[in-house]
Amino acid sequence: MSHLTVSGRCIAAPPPADWREQLAQLLGAKPRRIGTWAELGLYGALRCMTDAGEKTLPSDAILLLTSRRGTYAATDSALAQMCDGLPMPLTFLQTQPSQLLALLAAQMDWTGHACFLAAALPQDLLRLASVQTGRGGVLLGCVDETEGGSSNWLRLRPDAPEKHDSAATFAAWMPVAHVAHLA
Numbered sequence: 001m002s003h004l005t006v007s008g009r010c011i012a013a014p015p016p017a018d019w020r021e022q023l024a025q026l027l028g029a030k031p032r033r034i035g036t037w038a039e040l041g042l043y044g045a046l047r048c049m050t051d052a053g054e055k056t057l058p059s060d061a062i063l064l065l066t067s068r069r070g071t072y073a074a075t076d077s078a079l080a081q082m083c084d085g086l087p088m089p090l091t092f093l094q095t096q097p098s099q100l101l102a103l104l105a106a107q108m109d110w111t112g113h114a115c116f117l118a119a120a121l122p123q124d125l126l127r128l129a130s131v132q133t134g135r136g137g138v139l140l141g142c143v144d145e146t147e148g149g150s151s152n153w154l155r156l157r158p159d160a161p162e163k164h165d166s167a168a169t170f171a172a173w174m175p176v177a178h179v180a181h182l183a
Contacts, residue, residue: 004130004137008052008155010044014148019043026050027107035074035094038103041065041143044151045104048139052155056108061136063101063114066125067143070118071095100143112136122152129156 012019023043024030031039049055057063074094081087093099101114117125122142129138137157144150 004133004156004158006154007137007157008048008050008054008153010047010051010151010153012040012044012047013150013152015040015043015151019151022047033090033093034099034103035071036149037067037071037074037097037143037145038094038100040145040149040151041100041141042103042107044143044153045139045141046107047151048141048153048155049108054155057110057112057139058136059110059112060134061110061112061138062129062133063104063110063112063139063141064117064125064129065097065101065115065141065143066117066122067097069144069146070097073145133158 016022020030020039020043023039023046026043026046031042034042049057071094074091078087078091078095081091097116097118101116105111105114117128125140125142129140132138133156135158137155140154140156142150142152
């Protein structure tokens with residue numbers, strides 16, 4: 001099991017009122033043809049990477065993403081459209097959580113192992129990261145668009161200098177979990 005330290009983070013629960021403008025600045029343009037869930041994910045992940053002082057992940061890093069409700073709003077829209085026939089193609093694409101993983105990989109010009117785990121508890125994601133991560137570390141995300149939205153991300157690296165207090169960061173990232181043993 002790797003000892004992971006926090007080198008970057010974004011705790012946005014809920015995100016600031018101007019998060020879409022901040023995302024456009026991070027991307028250099030307003031995102032097009034993606035849903036709110038993917039936009040929230042991009043916003044948090046890119047803020048986290050900026051906080052870590054990185055523009056891309058090393059090739060041996062892993063990217064793990066979870067959500068309590070996933071692409072719930074887009075799925076609801078697609079189901080409503082199905083009552084009248086087939087859903088619109090962009091609506092259907094927005095129901096796929098892996099779309100965010102592909103967008104992040106493209107934005108960071110990164111190729112590596114990325115995985116979405118539906119409804120995984122954040123502490124389970126941390127445990128998985130601690131046993132799967134290699135020298136490149138891990139970028140962990142937990143994104144939800146319900147209840148005002150949230151985009152919480154951690155950039156963890158093995159045995160790197162600690163930029164943020166791990167126990168406090170983990171508690172903010174997943175306030176219901178007791179994570180002192182992971183710090």
